[in-house]
Amino acid sequence: MEMVPFQKCVFDCGLADVKYNGSYFTWNNKQARKDRVFAKLDPVLASHGWLDKFPTTEVTFLPKGVFDHTPAILSIYPNFHDTKKPLRYFNYWSSLKNFSGIVQNGWQENLEGLPMYKLVSKLELLKRGLKSLNQQGDGDISIKDSEDFKTLLAIQVALREQPGNGELIAQEIQARNHYADM
Incomplete structure (x- = not known):
């Protein structure tokens, strides 16, 4: 019913x-x-x-x-x-010593353009940094x-x-x- x-x-x-x-x-x-x-x-x-x-x-x-x-x-x-592959976040990354620095570097980058362009560009910078972080630790x-x-x-x-x-x-x-x- x-x-x-x-x-x-x-x-x-x-x-x-x-x-x-x-x-x-x-x-x-x-x-x-x-x-x-x-x-x-x-x-x-x-x-x-x-x-x-x-x-x-x-x-x-x-x-x-x-x-x-x-x-x-x-x-x-x-x-x-x-x-293009989407960014996948792994909780493990936050336990690595370089994590905070990579995130801060990505968001502190001073970019010119429209707000959406800035956001997408910062996410791309963050993605590159996290990809390198992905290779640290145990593989x-x-x-x-x-x-x-x-x-x-x-x-x-x-x-x-x-x-x-x-x-x-x-x-x-x-x-x-x-x-x-x-």
């Missing part, structure tokens, strides 16, 4: 579920063992006009990682790839981060097959906490 108003709204607006793959359940309460609850809470909806204009639209629901809800990627094929932190994240995702993929497996749930909690500390 709780879903009836939502379903009526979806129908009245002429929306439909976008074709999807990946995780069926898009949320869980992150509880241990038998207390864990799984649900599909996050539909991706589109109008029939959209689906007619972009028939290759597809959503991929990824493993949850550290989130409660499953991240979703909306793709419209053919897929054009952007060559490339993004590789370690990637390995830890792959471990977490592998456990979550196994959990899709065995959602009630208490050992896998415990492993997921431990791996998620370890990854979140990076």
Whole structure:
């Protein structure tokens, strides 16, 4: 009964579920063992006009990682790839001795231009400094981060097959906490 108003709204607006793959359940309460609850809470909806204009639209629901809800990627094929990589921040960086100096140098740079240009330029300076910081310490932190994240995702993929497996749930909690500390 709780879903009836939502379903009526979806129908009245002429929306439909976008074709999807990946995780069926898009949320869980992150509880241990038998207390864990799984649900599909996050539909991706589109109008029939959209689906007619972009028939290759597809959503991929990824493993949850550290989130409660499953991240979703909306793709419209053919897929054009952007060559620039976004800046990824690693908590580990803040424990390195050069971190504060790199951040201060990036933000204290005196630049000319419009406010948005200054912001983007300072972020680019910061990105370059953090990339060099990434090579300090015990090697490339993004590789370690990637390995830890792959471990977490592998456990979550196994959990899709065995959602009630208490050992896998415990492993997921431990791996998620370890990854979140990076």
